[in-house]
Amino acid sequence: MSKILVVDDNAQNRELAKATLEDEGHEVVLANDGLEGLEAFERERPECVLLDVRMPGLDGFAVCTRLRALPEGAEVPIVFLTALRDIDTFDQALRVGGDDFLTKPVRPTELLVRVQAALKLRKMSADLRETYDLVRRQRDDLMRLQLQKERLSSFVVHDLKNPVGAMDLHAQVLLADRTLPQKARDAAEHIRSDARSLMRLILNLLDISKSEEGKLEPRLAELDVAALARDAAESVGLKAQLSGVTISAELPETKIRADIDLLRRVLENLLDNAIRHTPKGGKVELSRRLEGNVLVLTLSDSGSGIPAELRERIFDPFVQVEAGQRAVGGRGLGLSFCRLAVEAHHGRIWVEDACPGARFCIELPAA
Secondary structure, eight states, rough: OOOEEEEEHHHHHHHHHHHHHHTTOEEEESSSSSSHHHHHHHHHOOSSSEEEEEOSOOOHHHHHHHHSTTTTTTTSSSEEEESSSSSHHHHHHEEEOOOEESSOOOHHHHHHHHHHHHHHHHHHHHHHHHHHHHHHEEEEEEEEHHHHHHHHHHHHHHHHHHHHHHHHHHHHHHHHHHSHHHHHHHHHHHHHHHHHHHHHHHHHHHHHHHHHTTTOOOOOOEEHHHHHHHHHHHHHHHHHHHHEEEOOOOOOOOEEEEEEHHHHHHHHHHHHHHHHHHTTOOOOEEEEEEEETTTEEEEOOOOOOOGGGGGGGSSSOOOOEEEEEEEEETTTSSSHHHHHHHTTOOOOEEEEEOSSEEEEEEEEEOO
């Protein structure tokens, strides 16, 4: 059994860490802020410290610096906990002497693994510690690259939203001109359709990033699924028309509480995906049924379908699965977003055989 000090100004975070670690037999000491943490360290002599970054008064970096200056503070493993997933926070945690870095919300299993690794590090021989330090530097370099990639993606995505929105707006201005020739009107309709597709892709990227950071939280409000389905079908109507695909999305009125933007984009992504994989002259059909307090939405196409062994992989980010001679999963983002958005509503999504074609099914709480 090891003694572990948890320093965090959030009571819920402290209790989660305490329950997780005590279940594994560790003794846990709690501190509400940096000064209390320093006092507890000198009094209790813990074998590992979990340290929040953002705290009133002394922040985690200042506490770590002071801990390292104490007689027994140089060797104790310090694991930083933070909601700030960015490279500057990561680099500063390493500079002040942090041994590890966990982003919130912290998963209990991951917390246990990191704490156990930190405790083992303390008992290593000099030769093993040197090898570990090399591996840790390599891990830190990979983490830094990952954070740089995330920051770059975030900048690019945010910078793309404004010009794409402007494209859509200018297309709408052109369409409002009743003197516009039909050929130019058709071109403006195409611009609107493509701008909407691009904006949907951008928002998918943003929401996938939010979900990875535990920040994708639906804003629930009452909505009519039937009206939402009609809106989603209209937004991809031009693409369906150009592809020679018929969309059937007439549903009976059904009221649920959900995030209207997330759920609309789920339907738009599924419809867009179905249109791409339905041959000319085919049909895409959206339907619904109620099973007690559960709403089940189904979207069926008349394409080539998806083999059973590939039906789970298509929901992974940036994955395109080959089914027959056709790529399934589009750009690899739409279906991944759909799963994250549905699960954020405490629902589930899966795909099954439609004989022929594929049938995507969504379960959502109806009450």
